[in-house]
Amino acid sequence: MEQQVALNQPGRLQSGDRSLDCVVVRLSRKGAQVRFEGPLPDAGEVFLSIEGFGQLSCSLVDSDDGYADLRFEGDPETQDAVFQELLAQMGDEEGRRRYLRRSVLWPGTLKSGSEQLDCTILNMSLGGAKVALGQERDCSGSVTLFGDRFDGLDATVVWRRGRVVGLQFKVEPAKVARILGDLLPAIKASA
Numbered sequence: 001m002e003q004q005v006a007l008n009q010p011g012r013l014q015s016g017d018r019s020l021d022c023v024v025v026r027l028s029r030k031g032a033q034v035r036f037e038g039p040l041p042d043a044g045e046v047f048l049s050i051e052g053f054g055q056l057s058c059s060l061v062d063s064d065d066g067y068a069d070l071r072f073e074g075d076p077e078t079q080d081a082v083f084q085e086l087l088a089q090m091g092d093e094e095g096r097r098r099y100l101r102r103s104v105l106w107p108g109t110l111k112s113g114s115e116q117l118d119c120t121i122l123n124m125s126l127g128g129a130k131v132a133l134g135q136e137r138d139c140s141g142s143v144t145l146f147g148d149r150f151d152g153l154d155a156t157v158v159w160r161r162g163r164v165v166g167l168q169f170k171v172e173p174a175k176v177a178r179i180l181g182d183l184l185p186a187i188k189a190s191a
Contacts, residue, residue, distance in 0.1 A: 012049040024050055029083040031071040053086060101125040111144040121147060126173035133163045150179050
């Protein structure tokens, strides 16, 4: 399944000398879905301007009931680079970056109900963590993340893509800073 990110950012569609305000509802590596009112600019080359990012060359794939699906121009490598830059600049639904993140590769265990799942902790911040499960499993709701370097942190699963899971910690950031501060000094500094 294609990674998609809910964005809900103001945007503008432009084609030739016509333009139309829109809301960028969702982004993927290949394109975007926008919501608009009024007639769309003529088909052909369309430019999508996203507030705070810039202008992207697109083609109109489909439109229905005030929504349009757009495909970004370029090869898959270029599309991926654009998508990653958009995420870096605007954040994504699973983690608008309020806290500094640090990449780690630590062994861990995710406890979900009575089940304990082996995982690798990929990154951590004062607000949450990204972990890769040892096996693809249905994992949702409340969990506790254990690491060999720290005691359990209660969290909520806020997104999942295959074996990779995004967690939002339930404890206050100051408590996470106390727990992880000596392990990740840069995280403690961002508290």
